[in-house]
Amino acid sequence: MTQGTDLLTGSGTPEPRLTAELLLCHAVRCERTYLYAHPERELREVEWIHYGRWLHERMQGKPLQYITKKQEFYGRPFAVSPDVLIPRPETELLIETVVKRRPDAGTIVDVGTGSGAIAITLALELGVSVMATDISSAALRVAGANAVFLQARVGFVAADLLTPIADASIEVVVSNPPYVSLTDRESMQREVRDWEPHLALFAGPDGLDIYRRLFPEAWRVLKPGGLLALELGCGLADSASAFAADWQNVEIAADLAGIPRVLSCEKPS
Ligand SMILES: C[S@@+](CC[C@H](N)C(=O)[O-])C[C@H]1O[C@@H](n2cnc3c(N)ncnc32)[C@H](O)[C@@H]1O
Structure with missing residues (x-):
């Protein structure tokens, strides 16, 4: 040793x-x-x-988790591969937010599920069936295996954001979307930039490309009073809050480092 x-x-x-x-x-x-x-x-x-x-x-520089092929999230073991983002501890705040604000939610969709960490954890914590989308079929294979191993009821769909959902039938949309700006690419941690999937990291020149599309998409599929809960990139709280201008009961929760990390808001009833 x-x-x-x-x-x-x-x-x-x-x-x-x-x-x-x-x-x-x-x-x-x-x-x-x-x-x-x-x-x-x-x-x-x-x-x-x-x-x-x-x-x-x-x-x-290969991340330890891609070598050991595992990462714990919310106290459960998740298999990971270079096809998925390694789940981060700060994302657990997203789980806590949904569990606190919607303990009885019946219909939940996780957008950009990656390893399935959010969808699987919510399915197990709330005892419900969850739907999860990702644009990466390779990521969905990893997430599917995790759901089987952890015995969570999650339905996975390969899709762009929420496109398969036709009507306003959902109670909670939750997502940890890509939010790194292309301009931050050179200055970011090499280990992340060189090893984690770029589809999971980058969201256009200002990091807001997915938020910009996700707010109106979530509005379209949420029932009146439905909850949207999103992880925020560092320094993006103000821009993301601007997208939530027409939503109500907007809350921003800070992570353990004091960084605004989760935005949650409701579609007006
Ligand atoms: C930051 S990762 C989050 C992964 C996982 N939810 C987590 O928190 O660990 C973002 C995920 O969004 C997916 N993604 C990127 N663009 C997407 C899109 N337009 N529609 C659906 N999923 C997308 C990526 O493939 C990636 O798995």
Whole structure:
């Protein structure tokens, strides 16, 4: 483990010791506590090979979650691949917002579901069936497998935003859409820019392309009084609030870092 930590430190990888431990656990297929309980345990040849390869991949910048193929979200394990965004802890605020404002929602649509983290979590937390769309068929395959594994009732549709929904029949539209501006592309974290799907990240020159389309689309499909809940990109709260001018009961919730992170609003009754 010291060897792995040293290699990762030398390449400037953040949290080198923890990363070396997690990669070693992945190679040995064990929990971290096992590593500490069995310091005498020698690695088998195949475990060395895997560990070495994964250390190398991490040193090249590949996110740990794409190596271990998993990420926890809202206390549940989600499979991830480079076809989907790695679910972020701040997105849990979107779940809390919907659960707080619409605990009895019967019809929920998650737009841009990626790994299915939002749709699956809401389906399980609220005990309902949820519909989820994504423009990426590859992402929907990952989300579908997660829904089966976690036994969540989610119907997945390959679609542009909410196009398959014909009428105002939905109670909640929820989304963590792409919101990075193309102008921020060069300055963003290399690990994100070079490894996560661009379809999941970028939304035009100002980062607002999807919000601009999603507000009117959500208005079209929501019942009167229906809730729209959206994750906000850093610095986009004012622009997104402007799109919500005709909506009512607009609320903005800040994440643990104090950044305005979730906008929720209701279509007037
Ligand atoms: C920021 S990721 C969010 C993924 C997941 N919901 C999460 O929070 O971890 C945005 C997702 O929106 C999808 N997407 C991008 N444009 C879309 C569109 N026009 N219609 C539907 N989905 C879209 C991307 O493929 C990606 O999976």
